[in-house]
Amino acid sequence: MATYSRLPGSVALITLHNPPVNALSAAVRQGIVDAVQRALKDPKVTSVVICGQNGKFCGGADIREFAGPMLGPPLVPMIHAIEAVDKPVAAAIEGVALGGGLELALACHYRIAHSKAVLGLPEVTLGLLPGAGGSQRLPRLIGLTAALDLITTGRHVSAAEALKLGVLDQVTDSNAVDLAVEFVRSVAGQPLDSRRLSTLPCPCPPDVDSLLDKVMSKVRQRSRGALAPVACVRALRAAASLPYAQGMEKERELMATLFNSGQARALQYAFFSQRVVGKWSLPSGARWDNSTARIISKAAVIGLGTMGRGIVVALALTGISVVAVETQEKQLAEASRVVPAMLQREAGRRRLATPPGVISFSSNLQDVSEVELVIEAVFEDMSLKLQVFKHLSSVCRPGTLLCSNTSGLDIDQLAAVTQSPGLVVGMHFFAPAHVMKLLEVVYGPRSSPEAVATAMQLGKRMGKVGVAVGNCPGFVGNRMLKPYLEQANFLLEEGATPRQVDEALEEFGFPMGVFRMSDLSGLDVGWRIRKEAGLTGPGVESTRTRQGRRYSPLPDQMCEAGRLGQKTGKGWYQYDGPGGRVARSDPWVHIFLETYRAEHGLVARSITLEEILERCLYALINEGFNILQDAVAAGPEDIDAIYVFGYGWPRHRGGPMFHADQVGLGRILQRLNQHSHPDVPHLKPSTLLRRLVAAGSPPVQKWREFINKERVHSQL
Numbered sequence: 001m002a003t004y005s006r007l008p009g010s011v012a013l014i015t016l017h018n019p020p021v022n023a024l025s026a027a028v029r030q031g032i033v034d035a036v037q038r039a040l041k042d043p044k045v046t047s048v049v050i051c052g053q054n055g056k057f058c059g060g061a062d063i064r065e066f067a068g069p070m071l072g073p074p075l076v077p078m079i080h081a082i083e084a085v086d087k088p089v090a091a092a093i094e095g096v097a098l099g100g101g102l103e104l105a106l107a108c109h110y111r112i113a114h115s116k117a118v119l120g121l122p123e124v125t126l127g128l129l130p131g132a133g134g135s136q137r138l139p140r141l142i143g144l145t146a147a148l149d150l151i152t153t154g155r156h157v158s159a160a161e162a163l164k165l166g167v168l169d170q171v172t173d174s175n176a177v178d179l180a181v182e183f184v185r186s187v188a189g190q191p192l193d194s195r196r197l198s199t200l201p202c203p204c205p206p207d208v209d210s211l212l213d214k215v216m217s218k219v220r221q222r223s224r225g226a227l228a229p230v231a232c233v234r235a236l237r238a239a240a241s242l243p244y245a246q247g248m249e250k251e252r253e254l255m256a257t258l259f260n261s262g263q264a265r266a267l268q269y270a271f272f273s274q275r276v277v278g279k280w281s282l283p284s285g286a287r288w289d290n291s292t293a294r295i296i297s298k299a300a301v302i303g304l305g306t307m308g309r310g311i312v313v314a315l316a317l318t319g320i321s322v323v324a325v326e327t328q329e330k331q332l333a334e335a336s337r338v339v340p341a342m343l344q345r346e347a348g349r350r351r352l353a354t355p356p357g358v359i360s361f362s363s364n365l366q367d368v369s370e371v372e373l374v375i376e377a378v379f380e381d382m383s384l385k386l387q388v389f390k391h392l393s394s395v396c397r398p399g400t401l402l403c404s405n406t407s408g409l410d411i412d413q414l415a416a417v418t419q420s421p422g423l424v425v426g427m428h429f430f431a432p433a434h435v436m437k438l439l440e441v442v443y444g445p446r447s448s449p450e451a452v453a454t455a456m457q458l459g460k461r462m463g464k465v466g467v468a469v470g471n472c473p474g475f476v477g478n479r480m481l482k483p484y485l486e487q488a489n490f491l492l493e494e495g496a497t498p499r500q501v502d503e504a505l506e507e508f509g510f511p512m513g514v515f516r517m518s519d520l521s522g523l524d525v526g527w528r529i530r531k532e533a534g535l536t537g538p539g540v541e542s543t544r545t546r547q548g549r550r551y552s553p554l555p556d557q558m559c560e561a562g563r564l565g566q567k568t569g570k571g572w573y574q575y576d577g578p579g580g581r582v583a584r585s586d587p588w589v590h591i592f593l594e595t596y597r598a599e600h601g602l603v604a605r606s607i608t609l610e611e612i613l614e615r616c617l618y619a620l621i622n623e624g625f626n627i628l629q630d631a632v633a634a635g636p637e638d639i640d641a642i643y644v645f646g647y648g649w650p651r652h653r654g655g656p657m658f659h660a661d662q663v664g665l666g667r668i669l670q671r672l673n674q675h676s677h678p679d680v681p682h683l684k685p686s687t688l689l690r691r692l693v694a695a696g697s698p699p700v701q702k703w704r705e706f707i708n709k710e711r712v713h714s715q716l
Ligand SMILES: CCCCCCCCCCCCC[C@H](O)CC(=O)SCCNC(=O)CCNC(=O)[C@H](O)C(C)(C)COP(=O)(O)OP(=O)(O)OC[C@H]1O[C@@H](n2cnc3c(N)ncnc32)[C@H](O)[C@@H]1OP(=O)(O)O
Pocket: 020, 021, 023, 059, 060, 061, 062, 063, 064, 075, 076, 096, 098, 099, 100, 101, 103, 122, 123, 126, 128, 129, 130, 131, 132, 134, 252, 255, 256, 257, 259, 260, 272, 275, 276
């Protein structure tokens, strides 16, 4: 709702009430409409201030309402009515003015903000555009070029930047409502025509068409199939070229298309998934709201390879003192040189002051004795990690949290060699660790709620999306990747080329297909894991069935030929020398595949794009259902957040489990059954998937509840 009060001196104050962010729900819109009417009718009122309760102006339209029928007064006429008021109206912006919240402020004649306020039109991140006049008013206020930047990126700006851009009239370090009240009193009675943004022309550069074309091609390239950024540019083209009323018509038309698109639903689901995973719960009953996190101020990182260096930077950026340990002298010397530069660069990128002197480098493990938390990031080798954990357990003071950055090894085995297994958790970062948003926090059967809460809290401080996951080989992300990679290799055996597979996946929206990705991360990573698992190596027969399952030795043979990917200049593609980045098809690979097929009596067939997507993605999704069934992830949102934030799953497709819901569970089941083969267990449909289909395929938002019920009734 919104409340109305009359302040001494003829100012009406309208306050939005809808915790936590005063989103513009039907009740709030109704409250505003009524309050504005009252202010208009009251002859004693000469000016109006609109503000939000609890120091937050407004977080925009109420996203939860988008899923249901539109009730209450519509936003667009409400906003027009405010602009048309013949008494000065000011927005007093504290906290946030985002999306519809900023559009409400743009309808006001003046905008006064607190210096800590944040403003923006982030609709594009929800698959929408600023559809309450924002796409037409903002460019009229700050010019086309700046509006294109804000609206197509959806980025939040500080009050200082908003003042510089001309969005705000005044910024204060004191109370913004008091200043706004004082301000509107001083301007009461003055003409308002020039303050009504809808009446102004849109300031454009002389080469407006070339600017719009340039931005359009940039967003198309960046957004890989996302509709909203393209629609935003179209709306801004209308603002630049059409009178306001026609621009609004275009805005409405574009908004209607976006509103009904699956992409908007996917992006809104992704918004809420990100928040759901923060409210973690473990099978033991420990939860985010009943477990206490420790506040860490001193930490250590063991191992300064690529991952360790990134983790040091991520910790240091939060202001934590870090002891960075590397026992190999050469690696230590290089890290001591490179890490400070990385820190400075990243701090600059985030517009932070570089925290001075928080990192100390050492080659001695004894130097971690005083820290509160250690993150081990040594080579992915169990015997080495066990050695490190044993050592840490004796060196660190009692109560120190011991975390491993393993990407899939058994956390419980590591915990078992320490004196306090409850204080051991996995903190699985993704490369580059100071940039990538995802953090898998892996709990073992003995990890304490305090250890999980601390790792999750630390992740949040580092700006990560932390997802609590159970302990199993590969955890969630890498476990699901295995069947995906496996299918991609099988497709090569059957007649596809690396480029064909990659193009299908890139067309779907992944930034990189599976083979370009392998080349980037190095083919030897998986090779080493397969050797450890006894799947390849000296003495293992070169057949296409290993350990009772279909197996493709193709990637092993690539490694044996010295083709490890970008680092060797050759992998599934060829590059301009070692470290090259531009992937070109390599005739060598085509001959290699033909020879391989001939040796194994395989006849290449033509494979459709649809089959590539189905086999790769449905195999991955099926493993997602197995993971839910095994309670390794608490809900589909956890899996989806992992894939969106760590594995390049296109955000506008919500995540693999959301995608399964969109495609239809019945169809996924039917296609898995069709592709399934006795020696490819990953394609055998999971029991959970079957049970969901049998229950009428409830929507993804209901799966968590369904799984819990099935578990109670021992059906899973
Ligand atoms: C049928 C055809 C019709 C076609 C015609 C269509 C015409 C329709 C006209 C509609 C016009 C709409 C116009 C408008 O342009 C659209 C919008 O405004 S979309 C919304 C834009 N706003 C945002 O994107 C802001 C989203 N929120 C945030 O970024 C952050 O939440 C925050 C505000 C910066 C606060 O961050 P934090 O402090 O970290 O807190 P949380 O993020 O954890 O949030 C706390 C809590 O609040 C919930 N929440 C936040 N914002 C909203 C919101 N806008 N609506 C609903 N709920 C919101 C969030 O989910 C958390 O909830 P909890 O998890 O605690 O339950």
